[in-house]
Amino acid sequence: MSKVYFGKFDSKRPHQIQEKYYAAGAKESSWYGGIEPGDYVFVVTNANVIALWKVREYGQKVNPINPSDTGVVLFDEIKRLSHPVPVVQFIKSPYFNLDLNLLNKINKATPGHGFFPIETTLAFPMDNWDQLSFASVRRYYVTLSSQLPPVAENDIMVVIDNLETSRIIGILEWKNGQSQPYASLQKLYDDKNSKTERYALFELLEFAEEEAPNKRNYLKSVLSELERQGYFAVENPIRLYDNVLVGRRKTPISKSNMEVGTEGKTPITQTVETSDIEETPELFEQYRTYAELLDFNPNLILYGPPGTGKTFATKNIIEAFEYTLRKRYIPFSQVEREERVRFITFHQSYSYEEFIEGIRPQLEEDTKQEEAGGEIRYRVEPGVLKKMVEDASAQIIKAESESSGIMGAESIHSGSRVWKVSLGRRNSDQIYNQCKEGKQIAVDFLDHINLADKSYDEIYSLLENERDDGAQKPTMDANTLDTLINQMEQGDIVFVYDGPRTIRDIGVITGDYAYIKGQAAPHVRPVAWLKEFTEPADIYDMNGGVSLTLKTIYELPRIQMSDVQKLIGISNDMNKTVKTQQHQQKPYYLIIDEINRGNISKIFGELITLIEKDKRQTVSTILPYSKKPFSLPRNLYIIGTMNTSDRSIAMLDTALRRRFVFAEMEPDYAVFEQNTAKAGAVELASLLRSLNEKISEKLDRDHRIGHAYLMDVLTIDDLFKCWYYKVLPLIAEYFYNDVAAIQSVVGTKFFEKSGSIRVLSTQPPDQDTVSDFEKALLALYKGTED
Known part of the structure; x- marks a missing residue:
């Protein structure tokens, strides 16, 4: 007997719909969901049902989706619907019994799966397709047990015992003038909620107050209507499922790092259990165009009237963009946890100093000044954009070092400190050669003692005991050893000294302190060499015009990750073809809300040139406060939003308009059909x-x-x-x-x-x-x- 399915077709691949096929390779592919010749499929695209097809056969067809595998399934059209039917209206049809497929998978991303069976009712006009109509719908209610809502035949009620305890006590269907258990939805509720986790509505609301704002708003409306009139009329059964029937689960749950194959290919990971598919929201389709724009130009502005969802869209655009780069779903929350996105709002008093860099007062306290409250000093502090540049630059160094096979580069991060290190003594390369060959940095003071777990005071005492009375205090040597042993961390960068202005090599610390007995310089830290210069590299300007000293080890606080990136000489090619490198370089995002409210020329300053796509990492400017060269990395993306009711887009700075792409977001009336x-x-x-x-x-x-x-x-x-x-x-x-x-x-x-x-x-x-x-x-x- 023929079965009924719905099939999800990508609107970005309209040729599949036009030519009535689905390309997923061999018949055994999980994408087909087990459909067989003779089965019927409702065609779903862009959250609408547009037609009913019948499976003709599996066959071969050259197609652009999977050129290397021509396996497809072919269909015949049974009926083209006169108007697209929104999925919310479709699932409310009395033709179908509600189950997980209709309540969840029809509007969620389902990696590795394209077709899902539907359980039909006796009302379904099998083979009488002229009678197929979706004008009639079931109504759904959440109702108190003491109240009968205005139900009609086939309507569904989720019954709550009372307002005080607010627990679900049954799910009923109205049939022939009376209520009876509605088995399919009751079973789904029971499966999704163990007996110990069937929470009352008030308990769900308490959870949602902190964890799930969408669920909170929904539950508040439900409870308010139950109190006002004894029942709540449900417009969207999907929201009922997400917010009431699945317990304390967030809406929607994001499955971090779910590997996703592309349509027409075998999924990257093992076949996904159908019970797990629900956990990934299907956002990529709607926001793919914006993600493509961001790939075309790393500077994007969303503009439109107030309330068109511009700020909300930035999160979904980032998720869609991550998917295009990495071929797996990365939820926005994970991007936040990785500290790859920052959100700021421009306003009339927002300044260059807040955005790029500026001089700010700092209170420096020490033991002699405690009573006075400390001394105020003024330092150049990075702004939001400059901090993001350093974060993004660190990611580029890490990704491309890893792709070059450098072990240990994975520990590099935006907070990595940069140290100047002298290896050996003047006019002798013995220790330098030892370190280069052994992939280490080393110090030869106190060469007969293992200094593991020694504090600065203990190291100082050991050095002092070895010196004659009246000799110079060993402060500098103690600082050097203490830095090597206690202050350096994995992921820190080391510059090997060559002269007052130049360095010989750049490395990254890959391990903890070790003592190698018998070695000329026994106190070591393992390193991986990131760059070995054929000619010494001049870092005088990068170091703020400050010369290097002979002190063995000390920090270079003026050197930033963007400086290290330039010194290593990472490619500036914006059109790299090595896909592994592109995917390893994680993108960073700066979201600027209300970008048109700020004084753009004042805030961006000379950086208005550097944000341009073809100027990234190729053009630099000298910053006015730090006096250091500065450029923008290619993996930093800027997304701005602006309300057209606040200021006409024509009034924006012409230079800004030329460097951004603009995407209009209009009022979307279709969202109400889906909500x-x-x-x-x-x-x-x-x-x-x-x-x-x-x-x-x-x-x-x-x-x-x-x-x-x-x-x-x-x-x-x-x-x-x-x-x-x-x-x-x-x-x-x-x-x-x-x-x-x-x-x-x-x-x-x-x-x-x-x-x-x-x-x-x-x-x-x-x-x-x-x-x-x-x-x-x-x-x-x-x-x-x-």
């Missing part, structure tokens, strides 16, 4: 579209209202608060409290002639199901206002 289409009787997409059409006509398109303003609306109470305390004040500000202009946009019901706001009731009058508030909003977008 909450209606609040009470009000269709949110229609309401917002009507508002924006009028604002565009009366004012301009830059002042439209974004979908984010209504994204958290689940109930009429939510819409009431959003309308009166967010939308109306914003529109009033747009039109400078001109009552006639405001009424031309929102109608006459919400404002008195005097300009005072008129508050309408959300409670329906007697013998009516729609409140005055809902009626006024309906009239606004239907054009039926009296």
Whole structure:
């Protein structure tokens, strides 16, 4: 007997849909999900169902997805739907029994899997395809056990015992005028929640307060409606599943480092268990274009009206970009943990000193000044961008050293310190040659004693005991040994001294202190040589115009990771073809919110030139405070956001516009179909579209209202608060409290002639199901206002 599936087709590969095939190699591939000739497949693309196909056969077809393997499955079209059906509407059809596939996998990334079976009901018109229609939907409710919501045939109820304990006690279906257990969803709930982890709604809310803000907002609306009217009308069963039925799980859970194959190829790792697939959100499709733009130009600005999700989108763009580079899902939270992203907001007083570098006062305390509170000194401190440059440069050094086979480079990090080291004595290369051959740095003081675990004071005493009375105090030698033994760490960089301005080699410390008895210089630290110069390298300018001294070991605080990167001589080629190197170099991201609110010329200064793509790592400038050369690495990406209602994009600095690519983010009415289409009787997409059409006509398109303003609306109470305390004040500000202009946009019901706001009731009058508030909003977008 034929089975029914849904199949997920990438909208970026439209030829598969146009030519009705799916390329995943041999029939045994997990991507096919076991579909057989004669089975039926609902075609899902861009979160919409567009057609019903029938599996014809497995065969061969040359295709651009997997040129090396022509194995495909071929389909025949049974029915093309007259209008794309949003997946939320699709899964609410009475044709299907809800299960994990429909509630989760249909709208989540499913690495290694493209087709999933659907359990149909008796209502499904198998072979009677002319009757196939998705106009009729089941309604879903969360309801108190003492309350019967306005159910109709096939509707589903998640039953809560009472408001005090708020526990789920059953999942029911309304059939033939009475309720009965709804087995498929009850089983899913039982499977996802052990008996000891079936939490009350209040317990879920307590968890969500700190861990999951989306879950928190949803649960608050559910509890509010249960208290107000005894039931909560569910617009989106997927959100019901994510926020109520799966317990204390975050929404969505991100599976860190999940290896993902590409469509048409065997997944990189073993086949993914279907119970685990739910843990990766499917964001790449929607944000792939932005990720491609970021690859085209490392400087991207998202612009649009307020509330279009620009700041929110930056996180998803980063996830999509990480996926394009590394072919595996890296959640934004992991990028944060790796400290590869920073978020700042520009404002009118934001300065160059905060962004690049500046002189800042520091309080230096010592034992002699404790009572006075310390001495104030002024130092050059790096700003946000400069710190990120050092982080990104350290990553480049680490990645490319590893790709060159240098063992130990993996310990390099942005906090690695740089040390000047003299190896041996003047006019003798014995110790230097020993160190180069043995991959170590070494000191020959106290050559007969193992100094492991010795403190500075103990080392000082040992040196002092070996010296004659009246001899020079061994302070410098003690400092040298203490630095080698106790202060240096794995990942620190060493510069081998050649002369007052030059160095001979660069290495990275790869291990702890060791004592090698019998060696000329027995106190050693193992190193890996990153660079061995054929001619000594001049670091005078990098060191701030300060010459190197003869002291054996001391820190070079002026030398930054970006300086080390330049000295090592890492390639500046922006179009490298060695894929392993590209993927090893982890990208760093600077997100600048409200970028147009700052004085761009003042903040960026001379760096406006350096951010340009082809100037990265090839052009440098001398910074005014530190007097050091500075350039931007190629793995640093800048993402800015700007509200067009604050300042027209045309007013931005021309130099800035030339160096960035700009992507407009408009109000997205389709998101309501995938989340909450209606609040009470009000269709949110229609309401917002009507508002924006009028604002565009009366004012301009830059002042439209974004979908984010209504994204958290689940109930009429939510819409009431959003309308009166967010939308109306914003529109009033747009039109400078001109009552006639405001009424031309929102109608006459919400404002008195005097300009005072008129508050309408959300409670329906007697013998009516729609409140005055809902009626006024309906009239606004239907054009039926009296």
